[in-house]
Amino acid sequence: MKNSTxxxxxxNSKTIKIRKGLDIPIPGTAERHVTLLRPDGYTxxxxxxxxxxxxxxxxxxxxxxxxxxxxxxxxKNNPGVPFxxxxxxxxxxxxRGEKRTxxxxxxxxxxxxxxxxxxxxxxxxxxxxxTIAKTLVESGLWNLLRQRPFGIxxxxxxxxxxxFISGFDSSPLPVDYDFILxxxxxxxxxxxxxxxxxxVLARFAPVHLSxxxxxxxxxxxxxxxxxxxxxxxxxxxxxxxxxxxxxxxPINKGETLWTVNAQDVAIIGRLFRTGNYxxxxxxxxxxxxxxxxxxxxxxxxxxxxTIVLKNGSGKQRIICCDVLSGVSINGGxxxxxxxxxCYIPEGDYYDFMGWLRPNFRKFSFSRTFxxxxxxxxxxxxxxxxxxxxxxxxxxxxxTGEFEKLVPLDIYPMQLIKACIVGDIDLMEELGIYEVExxxxxxxEFADTSKTEIQAIVRNALEKIRKES
Amino acid sequence: MFLRDFFDxxxxxxxxxxxxxxxxxxxxxFESFAFTPNTVTGGRVGSCYRGCHLRDAVDLKRTIIMVVIxxxxxxxxxxxxxxxxxxxxxxLDWGFWHQFWFGFLRMLPIIVVSYVVGLAIEFLxxxxxxxxxxxxxxxxxxxxxxxVPVTVPLWxxxxxxxxxxxxxxxxxxxxxxxxxxxxxxARAFLxxxxxxxxSGDSVWVATPFHxxxxxxxxxxxxxxxxxxxxxxxxxxxxxLGTIAGSTCETSVVAILLGALLLLVTGIASWRIMLSVVIxxxxxxxxxxxxxxxxxxxxxxxYHYLMGGFAFGCVFMATDPxxxxxxxxxxxxxxxxxxxFAVLLRVLNPAYPEGMMLAILLMNCFAPLIDHCVVAxxxxxxxxxxxxxxxxxx
Numbered sequence: 120m121k122n123s124t125x126x127x128x129x130x131n132s133k134t135i136k137i138r139k140g141l142d143i144p145i146p147g148t149a150e151r152h153v154t155l156l157r158p159d160g161y162t163x164x165x166x167x168x169x170x171x172x173x174x175x176x177x178x179x180x181x182x183x184x185x186x187x188x189x190x191x192x193x194x195k196n197n198p199g200v201p202f203x204x205x206x207x208x209x210x211x212x213x214x215r216g217e218k219r220t221x222x223x224x225x226x227x228x229x230x231x232x233x234x235x236x237x238x239x240x241x242x243x244x245x246x247x248x249x250t251i252a253k254t255l256v257e258s259g260l261w262n263l264l265r266q267r268p269f270g271i272x273x274x275x276x277x278x279x280x281x282x283f284i285s286g287f288d289s290s291p292l293p294v295d296y297d298f299i300l301x302x303x304x305x306x307x308x309x310x311x312x313x314x315x316x317x318x319v320l321a322r323f324a325p326v327h328l329s330x331x332x333x334x335x336x337x338x339x340x341x342x343x344x345x346x347x348x349x350x351x352x353x354x355x356x357x358x359x360x361x362x363x364x365x366x367x368x369p370i371n372k373g374e375t376l377w378t379v380n381a382q383d384v385a386i387i388g389r390l391f392r393t394g395n396y397x398x399x400x401x402x403x404x405x406x407x408x409x410x411x412x413x414x415x416x417x418x419x420x421x422x423x424x425t426i427v428l429k430n431g432s433g434k435q436r437i438i439c440c441d442v443l444s445g446v447s448i449n450g451g452x453x454x455x456x457x458x459x460x461c462y463i464p465e466g467d468y469y470d471f472m473g474w475l476r477p478n479f480r481k482f483s484f485s486r487t488f489x490x491x492x493x494x495x496x497x498x499x500x501x502x503x504x505x506x507x508x509x510x511x512x513x514x515x516x517x518t519g520e521f522e523k524l525v526p527l528d529i530y531p532m533q534l535i536k537a538c539i540v541g542d543i544d545l546m547e548e549l550g551i552y553e554v555e556x557x558x559x560x561x562x563e564f565a566d567t568s569k570t571e572i573q574a575i576v577r578n579a580l581e582k583i584r585k586e587s
Numbered sequence: 588m589f590l591r592d593f594f595d596x597x598x599x600x601x602x603x604x605x606x607x608x609x610x611x612x613x614x615x616x617f618e619s620f621a622f623t624p625n626t627v628t629g630g631r632v633g634s635c636y637r638g639c640h641l642r643d644a645v646d647l648k649r650t651i652i653m654v655v656i657x658x659x660x661x662x663x664x665x666x667x668x669x670x671x672x673x674x675x676x677x678x679l680d681w682g683f684w685h686q687f688w689f690g691f692l693r694m695l696p697i698i699v700v701s702y703v704v705g706l707a708i709e710f711l712x713x714x715x716x717x718x719x720x721x722x723x724x725x726x727x728x729x730x731x732x733x734x735v736p737v738t739v740p741l742w743x744x745x746x747x748x749x750x751x752x753x754x755x756x757x758x759x760x761x762x763x764x765x766x767x768x769x770x771x772x773a774r775a776f777l778x779x780x781x782x783x784x785x786s787g788d789s790v791w792v793a794t795p796f797h798x799x800x801x802x803x804x805x806x807x808x809x810x811x812x813x814x815x816x817x818x819x820x821x822x823x824x825x826x827l828g829t830i831a832g833s834t835c836e837t838s839v840v841a842i843l844l845g846a847l848l849l850l851v852t853g854i855a856s857w858r859i860m861l862s863v864v865i866x867x868x869x870x871x872x873x874x875x876x877x878x879x880x881x882x883x884x885x886x887x888x889y890h891y892l893m894g895g896f897a898f899g900c901v902f903m904a905t906d907p908x909x910x911x912x913x914x915x916x917x918x919x920x921x922x923x924x925x926x927f928a929v930l931l932r933v934l935n936p937a938y939p940e941g942m943m944l945a946i947l948l949m950n951c952f953a954p955l956i957d958h959c960v961v962a963x964x965x966x967x968x969x970x971x972x973x974x975x976x977x978x979x980x
Binding site for chain 1: 588590591619621622623624625626627628629632633635636637638639640641642643644645646647648649650653654717721723760761762763764806829851852853854856907908910912913914917957961964965967968969971975976
């Protein structure tokens, strides 16, 4: 193994410093405590809408009995890659939206012990790539892989240039992967699973694991074998895998690479270590109005546990994953690869002369508010965070904002304009392959003109994907 | 709250299908002026939305109001200076408040005409396009009234504003899509259409009300230099702004106060401001080195104090829509504005002031500058692709 002198490599490896970006200090980060939720108290859903460009073909009907790991539907564009049930039980409902598009397959778990599909344990270090890929595809875990560019599930048989994993979260209300992956109280041995997962992925391509240079030098993640460890420091988006790719080995036209969520790596490893399909994960429930923000151990796709909110908190939006790029799931089920659920108050109020008053409580990246001068101080956590748009949509007007927030070698304003125009050659040359919508989420946050930048970038990527 | 109730009660009439549907943009403009809208990210509460759920508190109204506040010192000083110049020229014994009041009364119609004409056209276009009224003109309208001579005939001003809004902005799609600074388009329109009302010595000093004697003239420093005369104002006068000139352009101190606010809030680009100053200084020094005539020999920093250099540098070159958009581009754009402004002043025999033309010229070149700057990034990326391809082969 090439990392036999791993300790030296890690402790001598240079830190990559990110200077551009912004930390948004929303209060209510999850405390390091895990509550175990029994799987049979909830229903579970698998949603094609969690994935980019999936055209689902149903493989079950209402009332069918399934095991954890049984196929529920597959993608017509990527046949042979099943999306599987997270629990054993009965298919309770098939939810459809406009034009009968499949929104979700809902499974009600059976009482008592969960029964899951079993696979022969495969030791990644002495199996070939094809065997490993076959196990991943059959078990449905292939869907945890994301291919860049386009953010899609990769085709089976494809091989990336490299695999990138971010081992820390820098987005607002960050989760602690050290805590999540080392939490052994459910006897899952997550940190062993994580190593197994890395071993699996390393059979496909070199694995790059990026860690926080300030807090994770002594973490167990820093001594993971079979991966190149990189340290990043700086404000969000230092923890986004897109930022890390750009600084480690930027993607070129025609190349593909994979990104995997750190907890998903452990889930992949678990299957190979134990032979059991077990999509249990630890999810943080957090936000300024959550009474006791903490971690819950549950199964992917669960409907929301009851979270106690503080007295006097108003309407809340429930957001799966990062508040800057996640999806709102009011009353619904957790999305795939979800590490945190954020509760943010809805901001549907009128603000009298809001554009004129000095305002001490609204968070702003700009310094046009008094509060803008204190955004990095302790006062930042005392500000009011809500989902209000705080203004009307306008054409892109102010310049120089985005450049302070995007630590990539691209011109964000020009790229966004090229996406709006739909000029593919121009988009390519301006670096569209190097971004996913989440990489420009901070631009969307700070934009004076309130443009829906992530939607624009996603549409542009889909346009290119469909034409190529 | 009374105002909120009023808007809520009448909203239906102004929405689609209501009695006053055709005035929906107007209603929206007044409502969003009084209250920041209650819109949430993703459109409506409870919708399934993927994207940024939090938004910065800043919006375009906030941005524009910062510019308006930054203009206030120059505006207030300009009002006083109108009265001061008149009192000085006509030998009147007016106190401070009298001078200010006189200037206020002379300035008010100019501001009102500029806003009424400009906003009327903006509202009209918004209604026709079924769009929201953009707040861009709140800044532009005030700037236009601040850069004209105090004696400007109001009908000429009205025409200029209409021209600037329609040809300078709306034909390209409205605020945010224009490539020329609308305030300067208005100024250029006046300058080329009615030159005798816009330059010369007779336009800079307002006559007192009910005055029936000979009109007194007041020469600007640039006018004097152009005519080959020596300067009558000291650098300190020019810095403080107690000289004749366009209504609110004269005081560098007042403009610097505004610049301070724009820089502290980050609204205007410090790169542009600094590079305009560097560009003007570099060209001034170059002329000092040549020294072919008295104008060229003038200390280079005099250029900062005269005419519209400071005002243009702080409030007009920095207009984000018409300036270069890349950071490198901003340096080039600003430097060339400063350099051209001084070049035009010293070498052009036709016009005493070069700042307006320099900014308009560079407005035209800003997209080209950005194109070249961005091309470097594109080429770098293409080279990386090629290198990667070679490695795999």
